[in-house]
Amino acid sequence: xxxxELITWLAADAAPVPPRAASRRLALALAVALPVSLAVMLxxxxxxxxxxxxxxxxxxxxxxxxxxxxxxxxxxxxxxxARPGVRVGAxxxxxxxxxxxxxxxxxxxxxxxxxxxxxxxxxGVSWRICxxxxxxxxxxxxxAAMGVLRSMAxxxxxxxxxxxxxxxxxxxxxxxxxxxxxxxxxxxxVWYVGxxxxxxxxxxxxxxxxxxx
Numbered sequence: 229x230x231x232x233e234l235i236t237w238l239a240a241d242a243a244p245v246p247p248r249a250a251s252r253r254l255a256l257a258l259a260v261a262l263p264v265s266l267a268v269m270l271x272x273x274x275x276x277x278x279x280x281x282x283x284x285x286x287x288x289x290x291x292x293x294x295x296x297x298x299x300x301x302x303x304x305x306x307x308x309x310a311r312p313g314v315r316v317g318a319x320x321x322x323x324x325x326x327x328x329x330x331x332x333x334x335x336x337x338x339x340x341x342x343x344x345x346x347x348x349x350x351x352g353v354s355w356r357i358c359x360x361x362x363x364x365x366x367x368x369x370x371x372a373a374m375g376v377l378r379s380m381a382x383x384x385x386x387x388x389x390x391x392x393x394x395x396x397x398x399x400x401x402x403x404x405x406x407x408x409x410x411x412x413x414x415x416x417x418v419w420y421v422g423x424x425x426x427x428x429x430x431x432x433x434x435x436x437x438x439x440x441x
Contacts, residue, residue, distance in 0.1 A: 250310040250376070253379065254307050254376050257376050261368040261369045261373075261399075262368075265403045269403050269406065269407055273407040275407055287413070288405075291405045294326040294420075296398060297322075297325075297398075298394055299398025299402065300398075301319050301320075302392075302394035304322070305394075305395075306373060309387060310388065311382075312382075313383075323394060330416055330417045331421075333413045333417075349415060350418060351415070352409075352410040352415045354409065355419055358404075358419040359422065362400045365399070365400035365403045366396040366399060366427050369396035369400065370431065373396055374392055374439070377389070378439060381441060382441075385436045385439035386432045389436075390435065391431070393427040393431025393432065394424060397423060398424055
């Protein structure tokens with residue numbers, strides 16, 4: 229069989245990819261993984277006892293929403309990186325913006341605090357378990373996102389893996405926030421952002437191995 233004939237034969241049953249296939253697959257994966265992350269949080273930690281009161285505090289929503297915004301931007305980046313030749317575009321800016329805002333807030337709080345107040349703002353009472361807890365909450369989403377990427381055709385596996393890590397880390401941080409008692413902006417800027425970055429680094433390291441095609 230000649231090369232042209234082989235190509236024609238292989239392409240005979242080709243069909244166009246459904247619109248938004250990557251977004252739909254990723255959304256379905258998240259719909260499955262997010263309840264698992266919530267179940268892990270409830271089983272291992274439980275929600276904070278004063279949750280109904282905390283929901284009236286602005287910093288509680290900052291803690292929940294800034295990683296959620298990072299996850300949303302990473303969702304856009306992942307579904308674009310899952311397809312060859314698609315530019316990520318402004319999704320990177322949308323991903324960096326929440327980090328910049330929490331760091332600006334943390335810096336303002338830090339400058340306005342006394343020397344005696346600063347250690348508690350940075351370390352809180354749970355810094356030892358924060359990163360591990362967020363990674364644990366992120367694990368189901370990370371596995372799901374990487375599974376979606378493996379089923380697609382990412383041409384930049386390290387970058388796609390890193391974006392999947394940010395997506396998972398952002399979701400994990402938002403879930404953990406329902407338990408976490410910390411509200412100081414410096415704590416969030418260091419430990420929450422650092423934990424999300426840790427999952428992103430894991431994704432970048434695993435991407436070239438798991439997403440190769």
